[in-house]
Amino acid sequence: MSILIDQNTQVLIQGITGTVGSFQARIMRDSGTRVVAGVTPGKGGAEVHGIPVYDLIEEAAVRHRIDAVLSFVPARSALDAALEVIDAGIPLLVLTAEGVPDQDMVKLVRYAAINGTTVVGPDTPGLVSPGKCKLGVHPNRVLKPGPVGVLSKSGALSYEVCKALTEQGIGQSTIVGIGGGPLWGLSQQAVLRLFQQDPETKAVVLLGEVGGTMEQEAAAYIEAEMDKPVVALIVGRAAPAGSRMGHAGAIIEGEEGTAASKIEALRKAGAWIAHRPSEIPLLLRRLGV
Amino acid sequence: MSILIDQNTQVLIQGITGTVGSFQARIMRDSGTRVVAGVTPGKGGAEVHGIPVYDLIEEAAVRHRIDAVLSFVPARSALDAALEVIDAGIPLLVLTAEGVPDQDMVKLVRYAAINGTTVVGPDTPGLVSPGKCKLGVHPNRVLKPGPVGVLSKSGALSYEVCKALTEQGIGQSTIVGIGGGPLWGLSQQAVLRLFQQDPETKAVVLLGEVGGTMEQEAAAYIEAEMDKPVVALIVGRAAPAGSRMGHAGAIIEGEEGTAASKIEALRKAGAWIAHRPSEIPLLLRRLGV
Amino acid sequence: MRLFEFQAKRLLAECGVPVPPGILIRSPSEVAGLAFPAVLKAQVPVGGRGKAGGIRVVHHADEARMAVEELLGTRIRGYPVRAILAEPRVKVSRELYLALLVDPRTNRPMVIASAAGGMEIEEIARQAPEQIVRKPFDPFIGLPSHLIRSAGKALAIQDAPTFGAILEAMVGLFTSQDATLVEINPLAETPDGLVALDAKIVLDDKAAYRHTELFARLSEEQKELGRTDKTPAEVLAEERRITYILLEGEIGLITDGAGTGMLTLDLIQEAGGRPANFCEMGGLANAEIMAQAMEVVLANPRVKALLISLIGGLTRMDEMAEGIVRYLERQPVTVPLIVRMCGTQEEVGKATLRRVGIEPFDDLDEAVRRVVQAVEGASACRS
């Protein structure tokens, strides 16, 4: 197993005829992912690298079982495109768009929750289970099948860490980019829960960053529920204090936004703290992975 | 058992300090219903027939377990008041208001469904399980505990039928007024399903009327799923054809809106057809009740 | 409130939906400014107007004047023609169907669309229902763009942006003005693009309080055009805001619920009687409404006997009896009066009635039998 996706996952790509969509579709298909269809309004009937393109998801759904959608739709149309996915009853949506307005995300996440669609992102490279299914844009050379679950707010940071793991011979069960925030479809805690339940995942690497309180919630979950080892790397230790959201920011966040407070919470919860990607494989080896 | 309510149901009355609310609260309490609280904004701290009144449901919910709300709030405030019930997580709401705008009902029913609140009504006398719980305004003299489930669009029509049943010694398990439409929180079909599953209900009386297609859907359910006998009375056989909703009405309703078509569908589905309330106890006796 | 065509089109035009440039004509002299050929459409609040001769195509002013004169003198399905909408004739390549209403099955707003609109739509609904697109959508999300694209594709729309704008305008109108129906039929494809050739809008009377100005304006116009010739009883019912439908018979009827009202109609008819009306007071009836309902029903001179059938839950019998007495104090009832009374506070109510010499019935079948006999007796006397 792996979380959220596996070798049987059938994928539809939204925005498949764009430069990015068609480029990544080829990489995904070449790495063995079952990309069964693409959608671009007005381009129905075309093909991209042999993948059939439809005008509407409802048309694609007549011909193919669709388990997941990877959306390359730009931020301004992300909500509209997501509504189509949700209305089609597709259980998993990965939103790569960066810069989706907060109000759109609020609606999108709520509507998805009501209708049972899991949303990963926005501003995410997606997720990948090396050797099984790639529902994202991760560079292939940093990936290797194996027992470590990786979750990250930042896409590039997860590549750095996977590169370090792979170079040391440690493979990954699933790598989940939850996205850059400030709002998230799937939270760190939700991904940790999935990793905890996944028999193929032996250890988890959590990559967080300064700002928000999500790492504290993750720490609470680790302390209360997890028995698998967790290695955490929190970046932004040297970052200048950002402009906060007025008093309201202080009220909802308190001092929890700092990297130091996150590291402290995770350490207390029993996570192992790394300071750089290259330390992570060493820590995992020591933990018996 | 009985459906939706029983002797343990704890009831809150919205609009308890109004003329109707306080009058019916006393009748309900006197017939043994556990009316534990009332809410009227601005009247918090008062008492009505010894029942404590709160400004907000959230305040009442701190002190009492609330299983159901009976709303006497007028149509214009019905949506607002219902949102408070739904947000408080109360599983059952009975809306007596007549004249709630359709758009308000659309929102109300959707929001209730999302949050797991069952809505009975609007424009309903409520529901009552004789001898156990009265969550409505039915005249007590027509009620008697027993094995027959009654569901009705029209409140007064259900009183007529219960009067006929009670006078012939046939009691009722639960009497549900689904409301006068044109939109309904709970449908005939949903109530039939509950009666089918209720071990205390031995037979069901379905009271319908001209207009809409709900009786046809109920007939489909009866045919497919029910093994308990159903006696149906459809009124409006002599009613003049109402003004229909343009072609759209014809498209969604076809010829199904007529009393004759409803009677035909129910007869085909195996229901016994009554022509007047006084026939119903005779039919039920013949069916072994 | 069911709008006249010209009212519906005006609302649609205000939301940006393309409609033909029309003028409302109320006398033959007003045909002066028309462009020809023109279409003259009788403004009546019923369908089937075309088949009843209510639509004329005219080619010059004289023909127009004559046609207007003729139309203004006719009735269409009982409704007098008091105004005519005159529009330039439009070249139509296709007639589509588009409507929005609340789907009672899902409780959601729903788009209904068909590539074959016009008069045939109901026929298609019967014969080939799969050719009609029915798309409910979530009221919290509104019309999603994929639904617009999907409907547009099903209808083979060329001008997708205008089609989307029309649908969005319909939803906007539906939501913001509390409509229960917005129907464009036909939505015509013409050389100049999509045009709403005919439209039907029904507004939700239950939400009139949120749109007082709009309702006032529309009602004023409708009153002026006279939806129909009303009897004094109907006029009174409208003033008193009582649900009242005039029927053909002699037995006046008042009930405290719509369901029992229909039941009692059925029972009267099946007992050989002929109801004079349907009249129900609703769940919030009080003594005054009871008295007013009697006033309304007895204003119909055809009424030969009156049955008041009450079985109250929310309606209190003490109040109802009080209302009957109040009416009797104002004026005597000259026809047989049968009261059936049962329900909340019935002991008090019955006692009140007995004080004025009315012995209320308890059994509905018996009450119906009595009122039918009373009328038969009256007829027998007269004959």
Add this chain to the structure above:
Amino acid sequence: MRLFEFQAKRLLAECGVPVPPGILIRSPSEVAGLAFPAVLKAQVPVGGRGKAGGIRVVHHADEARMAVEELLGTRIRGYPVRAILAEPRVKVSRELYLALLVDPRTNRPMVIASAAGGMEIEEIARQAPEQIVRKPFDPFIGLPSHLIRSAGKALAIQDAPTFGAILEAMVGLFTSQDATLVEINPLAETPDGLVALDAKIVLDDKAAYRHTELFARLSEEQKELGRTDKTPAEVLAEERRITYILLEGEIGLITDGAGTGMLTLDLIQEAGGRPANFCEMGGLANAEIMAQAMEVVLANPRVKALLISLIGGLTRMDEMAEGIVRYLERQPVTVPLIVRMCGTQEEVGKATLRRVGIEPFDDLDEAVRRVVQAVEGASACRS
């Protein structure tokens, strides 16, 4: 976009929220029309203005003129004071706190309210968080009336209708203008009713395209008031729409992700280096953006070495290499340039770099070590 107080109050006033009648003063001569006593409030886009002396109460025109003159010459937490909001002094009986933002825990809009507002609010949040009301609500329903009543009761509001109207106006503004924060602190109870004495609004830059007029107007004002004195690099970054934060050190940094940007800052700092900036190009970077980022970072004269650290998924290394070469063709880089390259299309990218004599690194730690050494070397040479 974080608004100035006067901008936030203007938006709130347009939505019907009561604010004191204020005028914006930009020179001492403008105090003429003031009513006294008046409050003069420096318009700077940071908090803690009161403690920094940015708020003055004045009692007559001379005092006002002097105070304005003084304030216009000062800086508050680094920001020059270029405008002053002058308002009549208001008698305050209670200072409340009211804010609206998206709760990141539930992804829902949330009302935050407290009976104790003003400067103490953060202290209360730490010491007695239970005194702060936090009420998320469903975005599809909007602000329900029971939430208004509940918050009003928690704050012991006397004038419930005005309180409700203020909350509704805040939600309207929040939703219709894509705000990420609407904060009124204090919301003052005065003898004349509730008044928003200070307000903070942050608009969502990601939604600027939906509010082009509003953003243009606000930006124009902010530009004029000069949020701060910008370096040429910062001005360039703003023009190029590149995320760029100026820091104190000497090592220029460009990354293709925010997370790796922060990681690299951490690594540089922990290796004893001092970053000159944070600069990330985002996931949609192409060759041109790469070249522009180099232009921005190298516009800072303090930069003694440049580390470009790339690990691309969506970002293509062939594009990035192309961008670096494009920049070098335009002008030479006079400081040591370290490129770390890995990811999508990296073979092509690396080949391109090698053609212009750059040997890219693959290991991040090593690249960081090299750039830190390069600066140390440069410093050593100079000393």
